[in-house]
Amino acid sequence: MLDIQLLRTDLAQVAARLADRKFKLDAEAFAALENDRKSLQTRMQELQAQRNASSKAIGDAKRKGEDVTAIMAEVASLGDELKAAEAAFAELQKNLDALMLSMPNVAHESVPVGNDESANVEVRRVGTPREFDFAVRDHVDIGEPHGLDAETGAKLSGARFTVLRNDIARLHRALAQFMLDTHTGSHGYTEMYTPYIVNDNVLFGTGQLPKFAEDMFKVQKGGDEVGPDQYLISTSEISLTNTVRETLLKAEDLPMRMTAHSPCFRSEAGSYGRDTRGMIRQHQFDKVEMVQIVHPEKSFDALEEMVGHAEAILQKLELPYRVITLCTGDMGFSATKTYDLEVWLPAQNTYREISSCSNCGDFQARRMMTRFKDENGKNQYVHTLNGSGLAVGRTLVAVLENYQNADGSITIPTVLRPWFGGRTTIGG
RNA sequence: GGAGAAAUGGCCGAGAGGUCGAAGGCACCGCCCUGCUAAGGCGGCAUACGGGGUAACCUGUAUCGAGGGUUCGAAUCCCUCUUUCUCCGCCA
CATH class of the missing domain: 1.10.287.40 (Serine-tRNA synthetase, tRNA binding domain)
Structure with missing residues (x-):
């Protein structure tokens, strides 16, 4: 939520900045x-x-x-x-x-103004896409023989659900655990486990409601008990960030860094026909999320750091990627600045989003009523950040495609081998 | 699922229809005293919004889990909901 004082004193300017975000005030x-x-x-x-x-x-x-x-x-x-x-x-x-x-958040002044993704700005590329001396297969073709099973997923739950078995399921688990261990062990995050079903007011806090209900799965209790409307989380940003809702923190509590591995549920309304093949776009996918609750003056430094934390995962997995600054028109509702990380997918011959790191400023804090007592004893809203570190399903896709071999086997990335008892390949 | 108890300021905890934005304590801040890994004295210390002032600040309104109701007047009475705790049952 925006500061209403700002709207009272600077209405024209706020309206102009919201217009950059395609919101007509x-x-x-x-x-x-x-x-x-x-x-x-x-x-x-x-x-x-x-x-x-x-x-x-x-x-x-x-x-x-x-x-x-x-x-x-x-x-x-x-x-x-x-x-x-x-x-x-x-x-x-x-x-x-x-x-x-x-009303969406207003973008930070460093954010490029633009209508859509064509105005996003590439910040850097890291790693070089591998040269293949054989015909590259996509993750579905590579994964199927080893346990990636879309057909059974569809039988159980319809389109955009996938069953993983055997080494692919194990690889998926290894990825999540590797990420979690890295963030807790090297980046100072506290591991969390949170509910996957949340009350509607929690969704107002992080900004999914009231505007984006159609992107969510709404759930209903059995029996005829009536309670608050409840939804499956579309990201654990929601539950993680809201752990501090309606609280007055102490200055020394900041920064708070939390991470969690959770499934994410998205209705993908309006994305019919997009990424229908494979695991790129699923109704249910796993993600390791990073959330930070920080002092307002430190949030932009924290954003750069957080991008680095997400990058570290890609670097350790030796996956080529690039970093993008989203333009005003392409940013999420609550963000004041967002970097996307895009991983190289050889089969698509392009970079695809695998992480999104945002500084939400005080936008969510205001909705959640999360404040801290500052050095002068004044109550101030905290700043909140969230970032994927990383989307596990898409990381699995990236590993399958980038680590595929001519014989259909998959080389296991070095950092994941401990989860495979030291094995170096899947298949082959 | 059954029976009961509770929800008050950052925390703990009084309060029981008007003088309560709320005693007392802890924590915190300022000053003083004293001096040594302690203690004592005095004062200050909720939040949101409105109005006024350059500002320190002054002033109005609301807020005692949430929402309704009774009343001229509600933290206090009534109703609904939520949450927590205790006992019984069931259970991964």
């Missing part, structure tokens, strides 16, 4: 709403003050044993007017809140 409508809010609030507060004064007078009079019928009569007429004013204010506040919740 009707400045006039907002200003009108703000105006109404002000007059309604003032009126309501006046009436409340009157009521409080009268009630106090009644109390005083009663204690002295004086007659209170006169004051009682005076205050009687107040009730209805107050109720009406309060109702009108609540209604308006609701509309204002809904509008505020629907």
Whole structure:
């Protein structure tokens, strides 16, 4: 959520920056709403003050044993007017809140302005794509003989679900554990295990709701118990970041670094026909997530560091990749700046997204009410960051394709061999 | 699933229809005293929003798990929900 003060004082500028993000803020409508809010609030507060004064007078009079019928009569007429004013204010506040919740974060000034991915900026390339002296196969063809089974996945759950068995399942697990161990062992993250089903208010906190409900899986309890609306997490950023919701942290608690390995569930509404083959785009995939809760002045340094943490995984796996700065039009809702990591996929002869690292500034903190007491004893919103470190399913794809051999076997990356009892290949 | 208890400020914990934004303690900050790996005294110390002031600050309103209700007036009474704890049952 944006700072409403900023909207009041700098409406035109905020509207312009939101326009870069393809959000049309009707400045006039907002200003009108703000105006109404002000007059309604003032009126309501006046009436409340009157009521409080009268009630106090009644109390005083009663204690002295004086007659209170006169004051009682005076205050009687107040009730209805107050109720009406309060109702009108609540209604308006609701509309204002809904509008505020629907606005994306504004981009940091260092973010390139642009409409779509064509305006993204490549920051660097690391590693050189391998030269193959045989016909490159894609991960489906390479993986199938060793246990990648889309057909059974579809039988169980439909399109975009895959069953892994044997060495492929093991490789998948090894990847996740390697990532987790690296982040906890070398990058200072605390390992976490969190719920995969969360209440709707949690989704408001990180920004998936109210706007992106169609991307989520909504779940329902058996029986006829009614509780809050609940959803499967689309990323453990949601549960990790929200662990600090509605809390007042101490300055020395910061920075907090959390990591978790979890499945992610995405409806992929609107992506029909895209990446239908293989494991690139699934309804369920695993991801090792990094989340940081940091001091507001340190969040952009933390973002660079976090990108480095994600890169370290790719480097240790010896996978070629590039780093991209997303432009304003391509960034996620809550982000103020985002770097994507794209891994080289030989079969597609291109780089594909495998990690996304974002600084959300105070946008999520404001929605979650997460603050810390700063050096001067003032409560300030923290800044939140999240990044994939990495998407496990896509990393599996990248390993299969980049490590494939002419005979259909797969060389196991050196760092993963401990999970294979020292074996060096799958198949072959 | 059954029975009961509870939810108050960063934390602990009083409160029981008006004088309560809320005693007391801890933590924290300032000053003083004293001096040594301690202690004592005094003062300050919730949040959000509105209005005023360059500002320190002043002022109004709201907030005692959440939402409704009763009342001139609710932390205190009533209803619903959520969460936690205890006992019983069931259970990976």
